[in-house]
Amino acid sequence: MGYSVAGKRTLVTGASAGIGAAVARDLAAAGATVGICARRSDRLAEVLADCRRSSPESRMWTVDLADLESVTAFARQAEAELGGIDILINNAGIPKRRHVRELTTAEVEAVMNINYLSPVRLTLALLPGMLDRGEGRIVNVSSIAARFGPPREAAYAASKAAITAFSESMRVDLAGSGITVHVVNPGVIDTDLFHLPDNEPSLSDLEALPAADLAAAIRDQIEQGGFELWFPAWFREVHAMKVADVDAFLNGSADWVAQRERDLGQT
Numbered sequence: 001m002g003y004s005v006a007g008k009r010t011l012v013t014g015a016s017a018g019i020g021a022a023v024a025r026d027l028a029a030a031g032a033t034v035g036i037c038a039r040r041s042d043r044l045a046e047v048l049a050d051c052r053r054s055s056p057e058s059r060m061w062t063v064d065l066a067d068l069e070s071v072t073a074f075a076r077q078a079e080a081e082l083g084g085i086d087i088l089i090n091n092a093g094i095p096k097r098r099h100v101r102e103l104t105t106a107e108v109e110a111v112m113n114i115n116y117l118s119p120v121r122l123t124l125a126l127l128p129g130m131l132d133r134g135e136g137r138i139v140n141v142s143s144i145a146a147r148f149g150p151p152r153e154a155a156y157a158a159s160k161a162a163i164t165a166f167s168e169s170m171r172v173d174l175a176g177s178g179i180t181v182h183v184v185n186p187g188v189i190d191t192d193l194f195h196l197p198d199n200e201p202s203l204s205d206l207e208a209l210p211a212a213d214l215a216a217a218i219r220d221q222i223e224q225g226g227f228e229l230w231f232p233a234w235f236r237e238v239h240a241m242k243v244a245d246v247d248a249f250l251n252g253s254a255d256w257v258a259q260r261e262r263d264l265g266q267t
Contacts, residue, residue, distance in 0.1 A: 002223050002224060002225070003137070003180075003222065003223050003224075003225065004031075004223060005027055005030050005031065005032045005087065005219060005222060005223060006030060006031030006032065007031060007032070007033070008032045008033070008086040008087050008137075009032070009033050009035070009082045009083060009084055009085050009086045009087070010027050010032045010033065010034050010035065010085070010086065010087040010088075010089065011034075011035045011036075011037070011078050011082070011085050011087070011088050011089065011126075012024045012027070012034060012035070012036050012037075012089040012091060013037050013038070013065060013089065013090055013091050013092035013119070013122070014037075014038055014065075014091040014092030014093060015036035015037060015038050015044065015047055015060075015091070016036075016038035016039070016040040016043040016044040016047060017038075017040075017043055017047075017191065017192055018189070018191030018192055018211055019091055019141060019186065019189060019191060019211050019214060019215070020036070020038065020089070020091040020092065021036075021043075021047045021211070022210075022211035022212045022214065022215035023089055023091065023214075023215045023218055023219075024036045024047055024051055024058075025047065025050050025051060025212075025215070026212065026215035026216055026218075026219055027087075027215075027219060028050070028051035028052075028053075028054050028055035028058055029054045029055075030219060031054070031055070032055060032087070033055055033057045033058055033082065034051045034055055034058040035058065035059050035060070035061070035078050035081070035082050035085070036048060036051070036058070036059075036060045036061075037060065037061040037062070037063045037065070037074070037078070037092075038062070038063075038092070039062065039063070039064050040062075041062045044060050044062060045060065047060075048060045059081060059082070061074065061077070061078060065092050065114060065118040065122070066110070066113055066114045066118065068113060068117055068118060068121060071118055071121040071122050071125065072121060072125045074122075075121075075122050075125035075126050076125065079126060079129055084129055084133065085126050085129065085130070085136075086130075086133075086135065086136055086137065087136070087137040087138075087139070087222065088122065088123065088126055088136070088137070088138050088139065089139045089141070089218075090119035090122060090123065090138070090139065090140045090141060090163070091139075091141040092114060092118065092119070093114060093115045093141065093159075093160075094110070094111060094114050094115065094156075095111075095153075095156050095199055096108075096110075096111045096153075096155045096156050096199065097152045097153060097156070097199040097200040097201075097202060098152060098154075098155065098199070098200055099151075099152055099200065100154045103154060103155055107155060108154075108155045108158070111155040111156055111158075111159050112155075112158070112159050112162070115156070115159035115160060115162075115163065116159045116162040116163050116166070119140060119163060120163070120166060123138055123140075123170075127179075130178075130179050131177060131179065133178075134177070134178040135178045135179065136178065136179040136180075137179070137180050137182065137222050138167075138170070138179065138180070138181045138182065139182045139183075139184060139218065139221070139222060140163050140164070140166075140167045140181070140182070140183050140184070141184045141186070142160045142161075142163055142164045142167070142183050142184060142185050143156070143157070143160040143185060143186060144185050144186065144187050144230070144235050145157040145160050146160035146161040146163075146164045146185065147161075147164075147185065147239050147242065148238070148239070148242065148249075148253070149250060149253065150203075150204075150253075151203055151253070151257045152200050152202075152203065163183075164183055164185075167181050167182075167183045168183075168227075171227055180225055181227065182218075182221055182222065182226070182227060182228075182229065183227060183228045183229070184214075184218055184221070184228075184229045184231065185228065185229065185230050185231065185235065186214055186231050187206060187209065187231060187232055187235055188202075188204050188206045188207070188208045188209065189208060189209055189210075189211050189214055189231075190208035190209060190210055190211060191208075191211055203257060203260050203261070203264070205260070209231070209232065213231075214231050217229060217231055
């Protein structure tokens with residue numbers, strides 16, 4: 001019998017917009033009790049109102065997960081107020097599109113804090129409760145950037161590669177415990193992530209896909225138990241091509257970037 005999200009107590013981070021908001025709405029509609037957190041109270045309240053239409057016990061917390069010292073205390077609060085957490089969706093994250101020549105160590109550390117260290121702290125704080133119950137699902141939203149080394153994304157890609165590697169080892173460590181770990185590798189999703197200030201314009205020429213479609217795929221992943229979700233699925237084949245010849249893949253990427261910059265008049 002498959003795993004059902006109905007009736008499960010779920011925490012979704014970064015849920016005021018984009019992927020997190022779509023996942024929260026989708027899981028609530030499927031019968032989960034959803035706890036959502038983010039920094040923007042007004043937008044978070046809008047998502048909560050939508051969730052409560054089908055899941056009236058859902059709740060929200062305004063929190064800045066970049067404040068690493070507060071993460072464990074927040075985990076305890078969320079766990080207590082939800083009565084335990086069955087599903088953790090580590091979605092909160094920030095981009096930093098910047099050519100590596102222009103990157104500062106402070107920027108790299110800021111991205112690593114929110115995209116890697118924060119979800120790790122939250123996971124480790126909530127893991128004992130899942131182990132005590134002998135059941136749980138941990139979903140880490142990574143990115144195709146973790147595997148492909150995209151241009152202007154060194155800081156972001158490294159943070160996502162870190163959470164992916166952590167997830168792989170955690171999946172092995174927790175085998176037989178009743179806890180399943182999942183990684184999600186989205187491509188270009190129609191969210192604010194690609195339009196935030198203080199980031200270089202994206203060079204991507206891919207179509208942005210609806211966040212709601214990704215949310216439905218994530219719910220299927222949780223219920224079916226698969227470790228890694230590529231969205232769209234054809235990125236799995238691209239990754240296989242890279243693994244077969246990394247030099248050729250990276251050289252091809254560099255050539256594509258040079259042509260793309262010429263096309264956009266950036267050279």
